[in-house]
Amino acid sequence: xxxxxxxxxxxxxxxxxxxxxxxxxxxxxxxxxxxKIDEAASNEGISLLVLTGAxxxxxxxxxxxxxxxxxxAPAALLxxxxxxxxxxxxxxxxxxxxxxGAAIGGGCGLACVCDIxxxxxxxxxxxxxxxxxxxxxxxxxxxxxxxxxxxxxxVLLTGGLMTGQAAxxxxxxxxxxxxxxxxxxxxxxxxxxxxxxxxxxxxxxxxLLNDLDGIIGTDIxxxxxxxxxxxxxxxxxxxxxxxxxSSTASKP
Amino acid sequence: xxxxxxxxxVLIIRxxxxxxxNALTPKMLATLVSHLDxxxxxxxxxxxxxxxxxxxxxxxxxxxxxxxxLRDLLTGLSRAVRAMRSAHxxxxxxxxxxxxxxxxxxxxxADIVITTPDAxxxxxxxxxxxxxxxxxxxxxxxxxxxxxxxxxxxxxLITGERALSIGLAHELAPDPAACEDRAxxxxxxxxxxxxxxxxxxxxWLNELDGTDNPRAFDTALEVSLSLHGGVxxxxxxxxxWAARN
Numbered sequence: 050x051x052x053x054x055x056x057x058x059x060x061x062x063x064x065x066x067x068x069x070x071x072x073x074x075x076x077x078x079x080x081x082x083x084x085k086i087d088e089a090a091s092n093e094g095i096s097l098l099v100l101t102g103a104x105x106x107x108x109x110x111x112x113x114x115x116x117x118x119x120x121x122a123p124a125a126l127l128x129x130x131x132x133x134x135x136x137x138x139x140x141x142x143x144x145x146x147x148x149x150g151a152a153i154g155g156g157c158g159l160a161c162v163c164d165i166x167x168x169x170x171x172x173x174x175x176x177x178x179x180x181x182x183x184x185x186x187x188x189x190x191x192x193x194x195x196x197x198x199x200x201x202x203x204v205l206l207t208g209g210l211m212t213g214q215a216a217x218x219x220x221x222x223x224x225x226x227x228x229x230x231x232x233x234x235x236x237x238x239x240x241x242x243x244x245x246x247x248x249x250x251x252x253x254x255x256x257l258l259n260d261l262d263g264i265i266g267t268d269i270x271x272x273x274x275x276x277x278x279x280x281x282x283x284x285x286x287x288x289x290x291x292x293x294x295s296s297t298a299s300k301p
Numbered sequence: 302x303x304x305x306x307x308x309x310x311v312l313i314i315r316x317x318x319x320x321x322x323n324a325l326t327p328k329m330l331a332t333l334v335s336h337l338d339x340x341x342x343x344x345x346x347x348x349x350x351x352x353x354x355x356x357x358x359x360x361x362x363x364x365x366x367x368x369x370x371l372r373d374l375l376t377g378l379s380r381a382v383r384a385m386r387s388a389h390x391x392x393x394x395x396x397x398x399x400x401x402x403x404x405x406x407x408x409x410x411a412d413i414v415i416t417t418p419d420a421x422x423x424x425x426x427x428x429x430x431x432x433x434x435x436x437x438x439x440x441x442x443x444x445x446x447x448x449x450x451x452x453x454x455x456x457x458l459i460t461g462e463r464a465l466s467i468g469l470a471h472e473l474a475p476d477p478a479a480c481e482d483r484a485x486x487x488x489x490x491x492x493x494x495x496x497x498x499x500x501x502x503x504x505w506l507n508e509l510d511g512t513d514n515p516r517a518f519d520t521a522l523e524v525s526l527s528l529h530g531g532v533x534x535x536x537x538x539x540x541x542w543a544a545r546n
C-alpha cells in the first residue's frame with residue numbers, strides 16, 4: 050500500500066506511504082492517490098482532507114528514474130498527475146497540505162493544489178525541474194494561482210529549492226511553525242478549526258473560488274502534461290537525466 | 302449611525318455606532334451607499350469608524366427576529382462595496398482595531414487601507430454557516446487567489462501585521478487615532494492631484510482586475526444568498542445566540 054486514507058470525525062487524512070522512496074510519485078502511487086481521493090469525494094461527512102507524507106519527506110516529486118527506459122511512461126505519469134491535481138482541487142471539502150518535509154517538483158505542486166498549506170521553517174520546497182532539463186508545466190498553473198504570476202515566474206525559472214520559511218514569505222504556504230517538532234500540534238489545531246466551518250458554507254465558498262480561478266474549467270493542466278511529456282521525451286533531456294542519475298547513484 | 306465630515310476637498314464618512322463596535326445594519330449600508338453615490342464633489346473619500354474599532358461586521362442580532370435581515374445585510378454589503386469601487390475618487394479606509402467579516406469586506410473594497418499592528422481582520426463566518434463568497438471577487442483582486450482561499454475558508458482572524466504582509470492592508474499606524482489621521486492625510490494628499498487622472502487610473506485598475514464586472518458581484522452574492530435560510534445557517538446562528546445569553 051502506497052497511500053493511506055484515515056477518517057476521524059469530519060477530518061480525513063491522506064498519507065503518502067512510500068517513505069523509502071521519499072514518497073516519490075510512481076505510477077502506482079498516483080493510481081492509489083486517485084482511488085483514495087475518489088473515496089474521500091464520495092464521503093459527504095468529510096469537511097477537511099489533510100494531505101501529508103509518511104517519514105521525513107512530504108513528496109519528492111515525479112519518480113523519473115523509474116521511467117527513463119520506457120519511452121511511453123513519462124506521458125502516462127504526467128497525465129495521471131495532471132488528472133490527480135484536478136481531482137484534488139475539485140474535492141468539495143477543504144484541503145490542507147501538511148508539508149512535513151521535502152516537497153519537490155510535483156510534490157510541491159500537490160501542496161499548492163490544496164486550499165491551505167502549513168509547513169515548518171526548515172522544510173525544503175520548490176521546483177528544480179529546469180535544473181534537470183525538464184519543464185514544470187503541470188504544476189505551473191497551480192503555483193501561479195497560489196502565489197501570483199510575478200512570483201511564480203521567478204520561482205519556476207530559478208529552479209532549486211527554498212526553505213519553508215522562504216516559502217511562507219512568498220505565500221507558497223499559509224501557515225508556518227518554527228520547528229518540525231511543532232508541526233503535528235499546530236496542524237491538529239488548524240485542522241480542528243477548519244473543520245468547525247459549516248460544511249455547506251465551506252462547499253459553497255470553495256465552489257465559487259474554483260469557478261473564479263478558472264483552472265478546473267479549462268484544459269490548461271492537461272496541456273501542461275502534454276508539454277512536459279514532449280520535453281521529457283527529447284533525447285537531450287533523457288541524456289541529461291541519465292547523467293544526473295548516474296552521478297547521484299552512489300548517494301543514499 | 303453614519304456621520305459625514307467634509308474637510309476641504311476630502312469627505313470623511315464614519316460608521317458611528319461605537320457601542321456596537323460599529324456593527325452594520327441594512328440601514329447603515331444603504332446610507333453609506335447614498336453618501337458614496339452623492340459625493341461627486343469630493344476629491345478623495347475616507348471611510349472610518351468612531352471609537353477603537355473600525356467595524357465588527359454585520360449586526361447579527363437583527364437576524365434573530367427578522368428572518369430576512371441577513372438577506373438585506375448581504376445585499377446591502379454587495380451594493381456598498383460596488384459603490385466604493387465605482388466611486389470616481391480614491392477611497393482610503395482606516396481599518397483600526399478590527400475589520401471583521403462585513404467590516405473586512407468594506408476594507409478590502411477600498412483603494413488604500415491603513416490598519417493598526419494588533420488589529421484583527423478576517424472572515425469568521427463559515428463557522429456560522431454563512432459563506433463569505435459575496436466578497437470573493439474583491440478579496441482575490443486585492444490579495445490573489447492563494448491567500449483568498451486561506452482567508453475565506455478559515456474562520457481565524459489575522460493581525461494587522463499579517464494583513465500588511467499579505468497585501469490586505471497597505472500601511473500600519475500605531476493606534477486607532479493615528480490610523481484615521483493617516484488615512485485623512487493620504488486623502489488630503491491625493492485630493493491635490495488632478496482628479497481626472499485618479500478617476501481614469503482607478504477605472505482602469507478596476508477593469509484590469511475584473512472588479513468592474515457587475516456579473517462577478519452578482520454571482521458572488523447569489524452564492525452567499527443560496528445558503529440563506531438553510532438548516533445549517535439557522536442551527537449555527539441559534540447556537541451563537543445561545544452562547545451569547
